[in-house]
Amino acid sequence: MPHAISARPPLSLPWRLLLLALLWSVIAGRDPLSWMIGLPTVVGAALMSWRLDRTLADGAGQPLADTSPGAELTLDPDRAAAPRSGSRLSLPGLLRFLPFFVGQSVLGGVDVATRVMRPRVRVAPGLQIFPMRLRDPVAQIAFLNSISLLPGTLSADLHGCVITVHALDSSLDVAAQLRRLEHRVADLFGERLGETPDRDPSPPEEAVTDG
Amino acid sequence: MIDLTTLTPLINGLSVLLISAGAFFFLAGTVGLLRLPDLHSRLHALTKADNLGLGLVVLGVLPRVPDVLYGIKLLLLWIMVLVAGATGAHLIAKRALRGEGEPR
Numbered sequence: 001m002p003h004a005i006s007a008r009p010p011l012s013l014p015w016r017l018l019l020l021a022l023l024w025s026v027i028a029g030r031d032p033l034s035w036m037i038g039l040p041t042v043v044g045a046a047l048m049s050w051r052l053d054r055t056l057a058d059g060a061g062q063p064l065a066d067t068s069p070g071a072e073l074t075l076d077p078d079r080a081a082a083p084r085s086g087s088r089l090s091l092p093g094l095l096r097f098l099p100f101f102v103g104q105s106v107l108g109g110v111d112v113a114t115r116v117m118r119p120r121v122r123v124a125p126g127l128q129i130f131p132m133r134l135r136d137p138v139a140q141i142a143f144l145n146s147i148s149l150l151p152g153t154l155s156a157d158l159h160g161c162v163i164t165v166h167a168l169d170s171s172l173d174v175a176a177q178l179r180r181l182e183h184r185v186a187d188l189f190g191e192r193l194g195e196t197p198d199r200d201p202s203p204p205e206e207a208v209t210d211g
Numbered sequence: 212m213i214d215l216t217t218l219t220p221l222i223n224g225l226s227v228l229l230i231s232a233g234a235f236f237f238l239a240g241t242v243g244l245l246r247l248p249d250l251h252s253r254l255h256a257l258t259k260a261d262n263l264g265l266g267l268v269v270l271g272v273l274p275r276v277p278d279v280l281y282g283i284k285l286l287l288l289w290i291m292v293l294v295a296g297a298t299g300a301h302l303i304a305k306r307a308l309r310g311e312g313e314p315r
Contacts, residue, residue, distance in 0.1 A: 109263025112256050113239035125252045131269035145297035166251040198250050
């Protein structure tokens with residue numbers, strides 16, 4: 001296995017309850033009446049996140065993939081064999097990631113604002129395929145979400161480890177930008193990226209053009 | 212030693228500037244929602260403009276918070292809106308691509 005990843009047990013239910021209760025008390029303030037809504041919310045959220053994490057741990061291959069009958073699942077053999085790969089959020093990685101993220105957020109907002117505020121909207125939307133090398137489910141989710149918050153790209157679908165990216169300007173090649181972002185996210189979770197999948201990732205059938 | 216009375220209008224000015232800029236990006240997000248040609252492009256406008264817009268508003272309000280806890284609360288809200296916005300956008304985009312849900 002090329003990725004050196006240390007195992008981490010999923011956070012236990014009491015810890016989840018405690019952290020979410022803390023989060024609620026910060027947001028809702030000191031009014032005890034707020035717990036009428038807060039208590040069921042905290043318990044529900046803790047149970048759901050705990051179950052989701054266990055599902056991720058059990059079905060190691062398909063963390064985000066859809067299980068509805070119509071969805072075609074392309075299982076990556078490498079990924080399917082991988083056990084629960086719990087990389088930890090690394091603090092130095094976070095300190096390196098944050099300024100990058102803030103800078104890119106500004107660029108992303110300015111980019112989309114300038115495109116829509118001019119007399120003629122300047123977009124050439126299209127879909128591109130990106131094979132992802134990250135293996136830890138949490139890192140993958142962080143990567144998917146970061147894609148959507150950064151300039152010009154939106155994570156639109158996921159089949160196995162192949163992301164369908166919607167680009168606001170498809171004349172630009174977003175792959176280089178995404179590879180840089182993937183390295184940042186890998187650094188954030190202390191994950192070492194494996195080799196790029198050598199097989200050509202075939203695009204999912206639905207993802208041809210977008211009306 | 213900097214006099215606090217000269218600093219306060221400076222901070223207030225900065226606050227106003229940041230909040231106005233944030234409001235501009237919220238406006239840009241809405242303009243994008245109305246003007247962009249398709250569902251996926253519209254999601255771009257909403258996620259990115261809201262991220263930056265809310266970030267700027269939070270930054271503008273931060274110097275005016277009564278205590279540290281309040282500031283932490285604002286930052287937490289920003290992070291949660293980011294995560295919820297990006298996750299929601301991904302789910303909407305995925306459903307639309309796979310042709311599930313309501314017919315277009």
